[in-house]
Amino acid sequence: MLNHNSNVSAAKDTRFVCVRGAREHNLKNVNLIIPRDTLVVFTGVSGSGKTSLAFGTLYAEAERRYLESVSPYARRLFHQMPVPKVDEIEGLPPAVALQQQRGLPTTRSTVGSVTTLSNLLRMLYSRTGDYPPHVKFMDSEYFSPNTPMGACPVCHGLGRIYDVTERSMVPDDSLTIRERAVAAWPTAWQGQNLRDILVSLGHDVDKPWRELPKAERDWILFTDEQPVVPVYAGFTPEEVREAHRRRMEPSYQGTFTSAKRHVMHTFANTESASMKKRVARYMISRICPNAMGSG
Ligand SMILES: Nc1ncnc2c1ncn2[C@@H]1O[C@H](COP(=O)(O)OP(=O)(O)OP(=O)(O)O)[C@@H](O)[C@H]1O
Numbered sequence: 001m002l003n004h005n006s007n008v009s010a011a012k013d014t015r016f017v018c019v020r021g022a023r024e025h026n027l028k029n030v031n032l033i034i035p036r037d038t039l040v041v042f043t044g045v046s047g048s049g050k051t052s053l054a055f056g057t058l059y060a061e062a063e064r065r066y067l068e069s070v071s072p073y074a075r076r077l078f079h080q081m082p083v084p085k086v087d088e089i090e091g092l093p094p095a096v097a098l099q100q101q102r103g104l105p106t107t108r109s110t111v112g113s114v115t116t117l118s119n120l121l122r123m124l125y126s127r128t129g130d131y132p133p134h135v136k137f138m139d140s141e142y143f144s145p146n147t148p149m150g151a152c153p154v155c156h157g158l159g160r161i162y163d164v165t166e167r168s169m170v171p172d173d174s175l176t177i178r179e180r181a182v183a184a185w186p187t188a189w190q191g192q193n194l195r196d197i198l199v200s201l202g203h204d205v206d207k208p209w210r211e212l213p214k215a216e217r218d219w220i221l222f223t224d225e226q227p228v229v230p231v232y233a234g235f236t237p238e239e240v241r242e243a244h245r246r247r248m249e250p251s252y253q254g255t256f257t258s259a260k261r262h263v264m265h266t267f268a269n270t271e272s273a274s275m276k277k278r279v280a281r282y283m284i285s286r287i288c289p290n291a292m293g294s295g
Pocket residue numbers: 025026044045046047048049050051052053
C-alpha cells in the first residue's frame with residue numbers, strides 16, 4: 001500500500017495529497033501520493049499502519065487545519081488529535097470526521113436515530129407540521145417514537161408487536177403436560193410446580209395436549225388469574241384425589257402462572273440476557289400495523 005519511492009515533488013497540484021516523511025507509530029519515513037476526489041482504500045495486514053496513516057497522520061492534519069478556522073471556543077468542543085509526526089503534507093483540504101455510530105444499536109434503533117437524522121426531522125415536523133386542533137405549538141418530543149408522548153400506543157415505538165400464541169408456546173401438541181407440551185413454561189422445579197398445581201386444579205396432565213378441551217387449553221396458556229392452590233408434590237391425580245378425601249396436609253401452597261404471563265413478564269422484567277433469550281423463543285413478532293406508512 002505504501003509507495004516509498006514516489007517522486008513526491010513531481011505531484012505538486014490539487015489532484016493529489018502528497019505526504020513526506022510520515023513517522024506516526026510504526027511508519028518509517030513514508031512518502032506517498034494519494035489521488036484526491038476519489039475513493040481510496042488502504043489495505044494491508046493487521047498492524048501494518050493503515051490506521052496510523054489514515055487517521056493518525058492524514059486525518060489528524062486535516063482536522064488541525066479545519067480547527068484553525070474555528071473560534072477557540074468551538075475548538076474546545078472537539079476531540080483534538082495529537083499533531084502527527086510527519087515532515088510535510090501538501091494538497092490536504094481541511095476535514096472533520098464523524099462517528100459512525102454512538103454505542104451499540106438497540107431494538108429501538110433505526111437508521112434515523114443512529115445517524116441522528118431523526119432529531120432534525122422531529123425539529124422540522126414540530127415547526128412545519130399540522131397540529132391537532134387548538135394546539136399552537138408542539139415540542140419536538142411529540143415527534144419521537146422514543147418518548148412517552150410521541151410513541152405509538154400499540155407498539156410503544158418499537159415498530160414491532162411481540163405476542164404469544166398457542167402454536168408458539170406449544171410447539172408439539174401431541175405431547176402431554178407431563179411431557180412438557182407447554183414448552184414456554186419454566187423448566188426444573190418451577191416446571192414441576194406448575195404441573196403439580198394443574199393436577200390439584202383437576203387437569204389431566206397425561207392426555208395429549210391437543211385432546212384437551214379448548215377452554216382448558218386457553219386458560220392454562222393465557223389466563224391472567226393466579227389462583228393459589230394446595231400442592232401435593234409429585235402425587236398422581238389419583239393420589240391427589242385420595243389426599244383431598246383424607247384432608248391430608250398439602251406439601252405447600254402453589255401459585256399458578258399462565259404460560260403467556262410467564263413469557264411476557266420474564267421478557268419485560270428479567271435482567272438475565274439468557275432468560276430473556278429463552279422466553280423470546282416462544283414469542284412471535286410482527287410489524288406494528290400503525291408503523292406501515294404512518295408511524
Ligand atoms: N496509540 C498508539 N500508540 C502506540 N502505538 C500504536 C498506537 N496505535 C497503533 N500503534 C502501533 O502502530 C502499529 C500500526 O498500527 P495500526 O493500528 O496503524 O495498524 P493497522 O494497519 O490499522 O492495523 P489493523 O488492520 O489491525 O487495524 C502497530 O504496531 C501498533 O501497535
